[in-house]
Every structure is written in structure tokens, then in C-alpha cells.
Amino acid sequence: MTGVDRLHPGLVHHIVNTLGWADLRPLQAAAIEPILGGHDALLLAPTAGGKTEAAVFPALSAMADRDWSGISVLYLCPLRALLNNLHPRIAGYASWIGRTAGLWHGDTGATQRRRLRIARPDLLLTTPESLEAMLVSTLTDPRQLFADLRLVIVDEVHAFAGDDRGWHLLAVLERLSRLAGRRLQRIGLSATVGNPDQLLHWLQGANVGHRTGTVVAPDTPAGPVPQVDVTLDYVGSVDNAATVIAALHRGEKRLAFCDSRSQVEQLAFALRGRGVQTFVSHSSLAADERRQAEEAFAEARDCVIVATSTLELGVDVGDLDRVIQLDAPRTVASFLQRLGRTGRRPDTARNTLFLATKQDTLLKAAGLLTLWRDGYVEPVTPPPTPRHIVAQQLLALCLQEGRIGADIWPAWYGDLSLFDDTTPRIVDWLVATGHLDLDNGMLAIGPETERRYGRRHFMELLTVFAAAPEFTVLHGRQQIGSTDALALTIKVDGPRVIVLGGRTWKVTHVDWKRQRCYVEGTDLPGRSLWHGFLPPQSYELAQAQRRVLLGTQPDINHSHRAEQTLATLREDRASQVWDGGTVVQVVDDEHRWWTWAGRRANATLAASLPKAAVDGARLDDHMIRLRGDLTAPALRQLIDTVDTHGLPAPEIDGEAVTGLKFGEVLPADLATTTLAERAADGPAAHTVLASPFRWVTSL
Structure with missing residues (x-):
């Protein structure tokens, strides 16, 4: 067996004799040296690529060889279900060297938490939110609990980095580092991303100047992706999709992804009505219901489990035969995660069947598959200017410490880019509004924070993601x-x-x-509804759909229905695309500027153009509504007046701040500015402004 010379002998013995492995996978072998060498690292591999073992085996070896005690290793995940799934496996690995692994998250009972406090495990699996709850708990002394912490493994790190939970994670890790009195080694696990070096640098957090970081990705292919079995079909409705799924692939275990809970429920109900053994998994199901469904599905054969992205991130539901995607996922990276759930048995191919229920989602799926065939994967970009997380962290730090100096926050967070020159103003605002008390230069939790967040032991303050009641x-x-x-x-x-x-x-x-x-x-028909919104499409995805309308055909299998519908779309929307640039389509008194630039870029364009050009704020991922009295020369003149070196952010309605978690504890102008900056895409807007446009009058 290669690559194991530095692993602890007890681990090697069980890898060979208990797991029956003749060799390590390339990622697992390549990760040993940098992790044992103390490097921060980002381990990249497709789903089922052995990332967990690649991080855990060297971590356990370091623990045994260097005689670490107490909670020395943290394993962080974005989902409780993933933690539940991983815990028995990791606990088994730890037992090989006489060590223990504990599990702590929102579903962990009070009795089990007491046991974990008394008999601290060597490795603790948890979420960042539960980790912060431990830091502020009156039942736990965090300086004692985490005094021995050495290494942190962050699973599915790309899922954290893409939203505010990532900023929260980094801030909590900086506080842990200060409590432990040492720099914590950080290991990130991720599927393929478009910017691995930047993602690793982000994960390293504050004061990274003297830290060594290594990206380990021996399995990551360069260039176009290899051939797999991907088929695009157009079915026209969820009921028709259920008919196709019930008729195809009988005797196989199928995982069907939907991108909304309502669609999950609609498809599952329709499948059961067609006699298909069907299970369901999404975030609004009770934990026991979801777990029972996932366990039953793992044991069954001729069945379908219908899920949202809750089953995208590594939760093991057994050996799958087929993945089915209703409509299209948000990103190529998400598609790769889902595709990777199949093809794990020898002599089987990875596969996905796309079933588009609408013409627009067929076009989106074709665009996404065009990007995938080009070898494109989105870069993971943390949301800019997370000032609301700064406010949350200042309050949480006061909860943890009881009282802190008014200017002590740099000592806790270093040069973490979460904080900027607006932080002193946020501190002043929190004091002025009663969220913090200031006494002799010391800050403490104020009455307004008690009133707003104090119930349920401040749990609402410790949860960064917003969820509708x-x-x-x-x-x-x-x-x-x-x-x-x-x-x-x-x-x-x-x-x-x-x-x-x-x-x-x-x-x-x-x-x-x-x-x-x-x-x-009851047997009566019904429906389920949840509030929600479609996330904005990226410039790259919108442009890929434009390319499909101009004739690009992704190199995959197309059903006859899909080919016919795409041909119809190309004919119907021919006046909306031009291979030389953008199109302004004039129909009666309506002027639509077909930019195919994504909603953020279109919002930036609308904010950049004078009011004389834009018809209110009506826009979407593909077009902007212009004023009906505008002429082509007038539009050209208005575009030429835009200062492309400083495009303004979109205007934000003050009411929209309610959708920004902790936006209510920021000064109103900072909250709206934060939202506006997150709604902008200056580079894509600049590209559109620099492109020619064609003026088309349609009958």
C-alpha cells in the first residue's frame, strides 16, 4: 500500500484488515504529507471520492503520535443529517487507536450533552451554530472545553463559503483560536470548484501571512469532463415527469432532485399515485421522518427518493442506480455533486436524466449542460460586505465573555476581512440603540438584545441563516x-x-x-406551499442560454421532445438574441433590452442608466424593460454617458432589509448599502455596456 508510511500503525492495520483496502485512493495518499506537516489544506474530489478519510486518517495519526488529549479535532458540517451519517463511521475509525468521537448539534439531547461535557471526546462532530452555542453557554466553560483544540476539518466548505454561514464560521474559528491559545490548522473538504486557491486562502482566515496552504486535488480532471450518460428530456409538467419516472428504470434505485419543497411534495404524491414506492426528504420534514425515509430508501431496491439539496451534500443513501433532475439545479457545481451520487459500482456509469417541466427550465438546463460540457465550474465567491454578521459577532462575543473592551474586537478577530472601517460605527450604533451597554469603556449585552433575541437562550442570535416561520x-x-x-x-x-x-x-x-x-x-387531493424566490442566475449561465438559442447544442443525449421544444424556442425567440451583441426588441410600445447578463448585472445596468432610459425596475435574468418612447440613438447616447469606472449599486427598498438576517441591528443606510452591494454585478454590466446592440422591431 502506497502513501501510508507516516500514518499510525494501528490505522494502517485496520485500513488493510478491517476495511480490506489494498491501497489508498490518490487523494487520500496525497493528503497525508501536507496534513501531518501542519499545512492548512483544501482537499478536492468528486462526490464519493474519499475526502472524509483523506482528512480524518492523518488527523487521527497526528492525535495518536503527538499524544493530543481532550477535544483536539473538530469536524464541522453544514447539515445535521450529514453529521448523523458520518458519526458512526468516524467513531469507528477513532476506536481503532483507542480514541472517541462525539456528536453535538441541535437535535442532541440534554443528557448526551452532559455526558460530552464530562467525558470529552477526542474528535467532535458539530455545526458552526452549535459550536457558537457552546461558546456562549452558561453550562460550559469554553476555555476549558476547547483548551486542547489543534485541528479543524470543514466538510463541504464550498457550501459554507457561498453564503453568510461561511463568514460566521470564520469568525467563530478565530474566537476558538484565541481561546485555545494557538493557531488552528484548517482542512477544507470540497467538490470541484472553479477557484480552489482563493477558496483555501479564504478558509485560512485572519493573519495568513506565515501560514502554508496546500490544495490537494490529484483526481481533479483538467479540461472538458469525461463522457457520462446525461439525457435531457422535456415533459411539460410535474405529473408528466411522474409518469416518465414510473415507467422508466423499473427495479432500480432512483434519486430525484427538485429545487423546491413544493415540487418535491407534488412529485412524490404523483409517484405514489402511480404505485411507485416513494420516499421524501427536505428541510420542512421532521428529523425523524426524514431519517426514517433515508434509512428505508437505503435498504430498498425498486424505489425513488425525492429530495431537495438536502441529499446533495454527501449524505449516504446507499448504492444508487440513477439520478433524476426535475428542471435544472442552480449551478454546474451543484449538478456535479448530484451526478457524483451515481456510478459508484464497478462497470457502472455516472448518469443523470433531466426532466424539464417548462420551456424556460428546459432552456436553463441546456445552458447549464453547455457550461458543464465546456469544463466550466463556478468560482465560490463569499458574499461581499457582511456587516450584519459583524453586528452579530459583537453581540455573541459579549455573550461569551460577559464584558469586553469597546475596542478589543481586533484582538479576537485579527485582520479577518469580515471587519472593515464601518465596524466602529456599528459598535456606536449598537450602544446608541441599547443592544449593547457601555460602562467605563466596557461593552456588555444591552436590554434591546435581551428583548429581541433573549428567548430560547439567544438561539435566534446564534443562527445566521434566515428561515421563515x-x-x-x-x-x-x-x-x-x-x-x-x-x-x-x-x-x-x-x-x-x-x-x-x-x-x-x-x-x-x-x-x-x-x-x-x-x-x-386523507385520500383527498391537496397542495403544499412555501414562501421562496428563485435565486438570480449568473452572467455565465444566462450567456450559455443565449448560446443555446443561437444554435449551440450541448454534447449530451436529447429526447425527441427536447429537440423539438428547443427548436421551437429558437424560432420563437430568434428576435431576442444576436451573435454580435445584445438586442433591443420593440413590440408595440414595449422596449425590452435582451442582455442575457443575469439579474445582478441587469439590476446594475438599470441603476447605471439615467431614469430617462429605464421603465421602473422591471427586469429579470435576461432582459431590462426600457421606456417606450426611447429611440436607438437616444439609448446609444445615454449608454455613452455612463461612467463605467464606477457603476452604482442597484437601488434597494428599505423594506427589503427584513430579508437580511441581523439587518435590523445595523444603521439603516448600512443595511441597505450592504444589500445593494450584494445585488450588483459590475464586471458583467461593464461587459454589456461595452457591447454593441441591435434594434429590432417585431410585429
Whole structure:
């Protein structure tokens, strides 16, 4: 066996004799030297590429060889389900060298938490939110609990880095480093990303000047991706998709991805109505319901599990035969994660069947597959200017320490780019609004923070992601999951019936005060609704759809229906694309500028052009509505007046701040500025402004 000379002999023995491995995978062998050498590292491999073992085996070797004690290694995941899935496996590896692994997250009971405090495990699996809850808990002394911490493994690090949970993670790691009194080695695990070096640098956090960082990616292919079995079909509706799935691939285990909970429920209900053994997994199902479904699916054969992205991030649901995608995922990276769930058995190919339920989603899927065939993967870009997370961290640090110096935050967070020159103003604002008390130069939690976040032991303050309030759905004493208030208030004729877990439930009583909904089973048809919005498409994805309309055909299998529908789309939308640049389409009094630039770029363009050009704020991922009295020469003149070196951010309605978690504890102008800067795409807008446009009058 190669690459194991530096691993602990006890581990090597069990790798050979317990796992029966003749050799390590390339990633696992390549990761040993940098991790044992103390490097920060980013380990890249497709789904099922052995990333967990690549990080855990060297970490356990270091623990044994260097006689680390206490909680010396943290393993952080974005999902509780993934932690539940990984814990037995990692605990087994730890036991090979006489060590223990513990699990702590929001579903961990009080008794088990007490045991973990008393008998600290050597390796702790948790989430960043639970980690911060430990830091501020009155039941835990964080300086004692984390005194021996040495190394942190962050699984699915790309999922953190792409949103505010990543900034929160980095801030919590800096606080842990100060409590432990040493720099913590950081190991990130990720699927393929477009900017690995930048992602590693981001993960390293503050004061990285003297840290060594290594990207380990021996399995990452260069250039176009290898051949796999990918088929694009157009079915026109979710019910038709259920018919296709019920008829195809009988006897196989299939995982069907949908990008909304409502679509998951609609498809699962339709499949069960066609006699298909169907399981369901999404974030609004109760943890027990979700776990039982995933375990039953792992043991079954001729069945389908329908899920949102909850099953994208590495949760093991057994050996899959096929992945089915309704419509299209958000990104190429997400598609790669889903594609990687298949082809794990020898002599089987990775595969995905796309079933588009609308013409627009067929075009989006074709564009995404065009990018994939070109070898493109999106860069992971942390959201800019996370000032609201700064406010959250200042409050959380005061909770942790009781009192801190008014200017002590740089000592805790170093030069972490989370903080900028607006931080002193945020501190002043928190004091002025009563969120913090200032006494003799010391800050402490103020009455307004107690009032706003104090219930449930400040748990709302420790949760960075925003979630709309939902009603708990109960069948007797059994919790089925939760549903949006919209499903309970929208007008219906006859009994109110909701779909949850792929089954229909008649609502018998709603406890509005306690936000509980009581149900009983029924055969009546129903529906489920959740608030939500489609995330903006990127410039690259919008441009890929333009290329499809101009004739590009991704090198995959197309059904006859998909080919016919794409041909119809190209004919119907021919006046909206031009291979030389953008198009302004004039139909009656409507002027639509087809930029194919993505919603953020279009919002930036709308903010950059004078009011004389733009018709309100009506725009989407592909076009901007211009004023009906505009002429081609006038538009050219207005574009020429735009200062492309300093494009303004889009205008943001003050009410939109309610959608920014902790935006309410920022000065109003900083909150709206933060949102505006996140809604902008200056480089793509600059590209559009520099391109020619064609003026087309359609009949």
C-alpha cells in the first residue's frame, strides 16, 4: 500500500484488515504529507471520492503520535443529517487507536450533552451554530472545553463559503483560536470548484501571512469532463415527469432532485399515485421522518427518493442506480455533486436524466449542460460586505465573555476581512440603540438584545441563516414536519388539505398562537406551499442560454421532445438574441433590452442608466424593460454617458432589509448599502455596456 508510511500503525492495520483496502485512493495518499506537516489544506474530489478519510486518517495519526488529549479535532458540517451519517463511521475509525468521537448539534439531547461535557471526546462532530452555542453557554466553560483544540476539518466548505454561514464560521474559528491559545490548522473538504486557491486562502482566515496552504486535488480532471450518460428530456409538467419516472428504470434505485419543497411534495404524491414506492426528504420534514425515509430508501431496491439539496451534500443513501433532475439545479457545481451520487459500482456509469417541466427550465438546463460540457465550474465567491454578521459577532462575543473592551474586537478577530472601517460605527450604533451597554469603556449585552433575541437562550442570535416561520404539523403526537402559514391561510373550497412527506393530510385544527397545525390522513387531493424566490442566475449561465438559442447544442443525449421544444424556442425567440451583441426588441410600445447578463448585472445596468432610459425596475435574468418612447440613438447616447469606472449599486427598498438576517441591528443606510452591494454585478454590466446592440422591431 502506497502513501501510508507516516500514518499510525494501528490505522494502517485496520485500513488493510478491517476495511480490506489494498491501497489508498490518490487523494487520500496525497493528503497525508501536507496534513501531518501542519499545512492548512483544501482537499478536492468528486462526490464519493474519499475526502472524509483523506482528512480524518492523518488527523487521527497526528492525535495518536503527538499524544493530543481532550477535544483536539473538530469536524464541522453544514447539515445535521450529514453529521448523523458520518458519526458512526468516524467513531469507528477513532476506536481503532483507542480514541472517541462525539456528536453535538441541535437535535442532541440534554443528557448526551452532559455526558460530552464530562467525558470529552477526542474528535467532535458539530455545526458552526452549535459550536457558537457552546461558546456562549452558561453550562460550559469554553476555555476549558476547547483548551486542547489543534485541528479543524470543514466538510463541504464550498457550501459554507457561498453564503453568510461561511463568514460566521470564520469568525467563530478565530474566537476558538484565541481561546485555545494557538493557531488552528484548517482542512477544507470540497467538490470541484472553479477557484480552489482563493477558496483555501479564504478558509485560512485572519493573519495568513506565515501560514502554508496546500490544495490537494490529484483526481481533479483538467479540461472538458469525461463522457457520462446525461439525457435531457422535456415533459411539460410535474405529473408528466411522474409518469416518465414510473415507467422508466423499473427495479432500480432512483434519486430525484427538485429545487423546491413544493415540487418535491407534488412529485412524490404523483409517484405514489402511480404505485411507485416513494420516499421524501427536505428541510420542512421532521428529523425523524426524514431519517426514517433515508434509512428505508437505503435498504430498498425498486424505489425513488425525492429530495431537495438536502441529499446533495454527501449524505449516504446507499448504492444508487440513477439520478433524476426535475428542471435544472442552480449551478454546474451543484449538478456535479448530484451526478457524483451515481456510478459508484464497478462497470457502472455516472448518469443523470433531466426532466424539464417548462420551456424556460428546459432552456436553463441546456445552458447549464453547455457550461458543464465546456469544463466550466463556478468560482465560490463569499458574499461581499457582511456587516450584519459583524453586528452579530459583537453581540455573541459579549455573550461569551460577559464584558469586553469597546475596542478589543481586533484582538479576537485579527485582520479577518469580515471587519472593515464601518465596524466602529456599528459598535456606536449598537450602544446608541441599547443592544449593547457601555460602562467605563466596557461593552456588555444591552436590554434591546435581551428583548429581541433573549428567548430560547439567544438561539435566534446564534443562527445566521434566515428561515421563515413555519407551523409544526402534528398527527396526534407525531410530528410530521412543518408548513408555511401560506398553506393555512390561502382561500380553499371545501376541506383544507396539505401535502407533506408525499402524503395528503386534512387540517383539523390550527393553533395560531402556538403555531401548530393538527392533521389526519386523507385520500383527498391537496397542495403544499412555501414562501421562496428563485435565486438570480449568473452572467455565465444566462450567456450559455443565449448560446443555446443561437444554435449551440450541448454534447449530451436529447429526447425527441427536447429537440423539438428547443427548436421551437429558437424560432420563437430568434428576435431576442444576436451573435454580435445584445438586442433591443420593440413590440408595440414595449422596449425590452435582451442582455442575457443575469439579474445582478441587469439590476446594475438599470441603476447605471439615467431614469430617462429605464421603465421602473422591471427586469429579470435576461432582459431590462426600457421606456417606450426611447429611440436607438437616444439609448446609444445615454449608454455613452455612463461612467463605467464606477457603476452604482442597484437601488434597494428599505423594506427589503427584513430579508437580511441581523439587518435590523445595523444603521439603516448600512443595511441597505450592504444589500445593494450584494445585488450588483459590475464586471458583467461593464461587459454589456461595452457591447454593441441591435434594434429590432417585431410585429
